Amino acid sequence: MRSSREPLKDDKAGPGERRNPHSLAVISDGAVLNGFLRSTASIRLNGSFQGTIIADHELIIAPQGRVKANVKARRAVIAGVFQGNMAVLEELEIAPTGRFIGKLIQKEPVLRVERGGRFEAESVFVDDLETIVASWGVAPPPPPQRSPGPDESIAVDETKL
Amino acid sequence: MPKDKAYNGEAAGVPTVIGEDAVLEGILRSTAPLHISGTFKGRIIAENEIVISASGRVEAKVKARRAVLAGHFAGDMVVLEEIEIAPTCRFLGTLIQKEPGLIVAKGGRFEGRSVFVDDLDKAMAEW
Numbered sequence: 001m002r003s004s005r006e007p008l009k010d011d012k013a014g015p016g017e018r019r020n021p022h023s024l025a026v027i028s029d030g031a032v033l034n035g036f037l038r039s040t041a042s043i044r045l046n047g048s049f050q051g052t053i054i055a056d057h058e059l060i061i062a063p064q065g066r067v068k069a070n071v072k073a074r075r076a077v078i079a080g081v082f083q084g085n086m087a088v089l090e091e092l093e094i095a096p097t098g099r100f101i102g103k104l105i106q107k108e109p110v111l112r113v114e115r116g117g118r119f120e121a122e123s124v125f126v127d128d129l130e131t132i133v134a135s136w137g138v139a140p141p142p143p144p145q146r147s148p149g150p151d152e153s154i155a156v157d158e159t160k161l
Numbered sequence: 162m163p164k165d166k167a168y169n170g171e172a173a174g175v176p177t178v179i180g181e182d183a184v185l186e187g188i189l190r191s192t193a194p195l196h197i198s199g200t201f202k203g204r205i206i207a208e209n210e211i212v213i214s215a216s217g218r219v220e221a222k223v224k225a226r227r228a229v230l231a232g233h234f235a236g237d238m239v240v241l242e243e244i245e246i247a248p249t250c251r252f253l254g255t256l257i258q259k260e261p262g263l264i265v266a267k268g269g270r271f272e273g274r275s276v277f278v279d280d281l282d283k284a285m286a287e288w
Contacts, residue, residue: 091267109270115243118261122274 029064045080052136063097070136072129078117085136087129094119105132181216195225197232204288215249222288224281230269237288239281246271257284 025039031047038054045065053059055073065080072087078098086092087105094100094117104111104123113119126132176194179185183199190206197217205211207225217232224239231247238244239257246252248268256263256275265271278284 111265111271112267113263113265115264119263119275120277123271125272
């Protein structure tokens, strides 16, 4: 597992959006969340999530993570189980323990599957990811910074719902 | 047209080769490793390994034990053990497996569907 990943070299987020790539939104082991999650920081899912995710930076589904969602992510690492639609801008990595079921939508080739990883899905290429994402009819994405706090991460750590 | 060209030799015997300038259409079956650098259209049964090098262009229904793809492939592919999509590869079509054997290197283009079935022979029966 990658608890301390290097920050991405080229963060193309607009000014003010790139505060702290190290900060995390974490859904812990044992936590179950239904809803809409957006973060400009890394999102790490160790528990269960169902809903919609917009990861302006990176989404990591840990080996214990179970995610059923529509996702848009700049980068994603799947070491757990993902089911749904995922639009990826830069790179999608299916780790040996990972399982991806559903549909991958990309503009340029983003897929990387490691030996043992299970990619059971459709992989399509489109010119306009945004249109696809919009067609999911998700709730209007909240602005990345809702409050002028020092850290924009949405901490859902160990929340029991 | 090499039809049912089979080697009875060891798995690591002389490979079947379709060179860069060759264009083939038909049905190819090989028990030896199969290297395609040219153009092939048709159907392939590779009881060993199929390698499509970067210059290779294959449009076919393929059954292979293992596959290493660096060139362009379009069609359906049944893989028993492992399929590797190299960075220069362009895979367009359907991959059919029983157990996860897909490896995609960064930059490799996999466009299509990856499906898992219990009975590979049944999946091929439609061909």
